[in-house]
Amino acid sequence: MDHALSPLLIRIAEALERLAPPAPAPADFSAARLFRHDPETGGFHPAPDYPLSLDSLVGVERQKARFVENLERFAQGLPANHVLLWGVRGTGKSSIAKAAFMAVGGGYEALKLVEV
Template identity: 45%
Template sequence: MTDGESSLEIGVALHRIANALERLSPVPSESADIGTGPAFHWTGKTIEAIDSFAPIALDMLTGIDDQKARLLENSKRLAGGFAAHDVLLWGSRGMGKSALAKSVVRELNMAGSDIAMVEANADMLENLPGLFATLGKTDRAFILFIDDIGFEEGSAAPRLMRSMLEGGAAARPANVRLYVTSNRRHIVPRQMAEQDDPINPRDVVDDKLALSDRFGLRLGFHAASQDDYLAMIDRYAEAYGLVYESEDALLWTRQRGSRSGRVAWQYIVELAGRAGKSIS
């Protein structure tokens, strides 16, 4: 090996060490004050306050009463400094997974509990140890919220998340719990090439499925029935003083090929627009 090649290898190694230390270091001081405020966003290096955090009122969410009760109870425990679960919210799109997580924070803040949400993108898992180091030094409860998580084939992210959930070197502190949403109960790609691998394919699949088992609380959200869909619209229409016909509401959902809380809300926006009203 030449001196040039040796220097290059040393440079690469130092660069990797520097990146690792950066991920483990506390969040820079220019981050927002996380001691106050209901919601923040993790950029990968700093924490920014979310000024427009205005979730829908918890009692406006319809058709998911069991999920509401269980998530609210778990979050109350966390806010009170008691043992609480990491949570996986999984299931159909548009059925209120992320809305519920945010509305629970709003509900608890209005009740006087000191708890905040920190949103992070799913591609920032490697940077979370630095965030945990900062959140763990603050005397308040935090929900670290990762929306619509998914992993590419060959990604090391599932193992990193398991380490966080199991109490490994990258584990979250006691005042922080992970709330994660996914469209599938088992957080795996739709197509797993490993299933075609003749060498222990079942072990590979089991390794991936094991991630969802690490969440102490798993809440399923299923496609809305027609009755649930109309109940959602009833609740919204009552709150905003709107009048509608059931057949018109059903036509709206047939045109979109699905029934969900999101589709119900879109119909309410349409109704308000027809009536010349503004809603928030």
């Protein structure tokens, strides 16, 4: 490399370092059981525990049982399936996921839920 270009390239590299956004702080997953992901910063923010109990969701008994069974298998490190919940807005997809997590997650310290 040409030695005359070296100081210029160093200045450019230093300027790029100053312009780059700071690296996100490492996530502290011991701070909570529920987290929200912030896509702008890439960070994970603790969220309060979900207050709705799984028993409060009525009319979806079979779905709740299958969801909890699958989540418990996942938490125990056993084979488990991915879960796809679909439906129009307001049908309880997030509620069943969070309520099932709160019902199962208390027995597994390492199990965390991240809302994306």
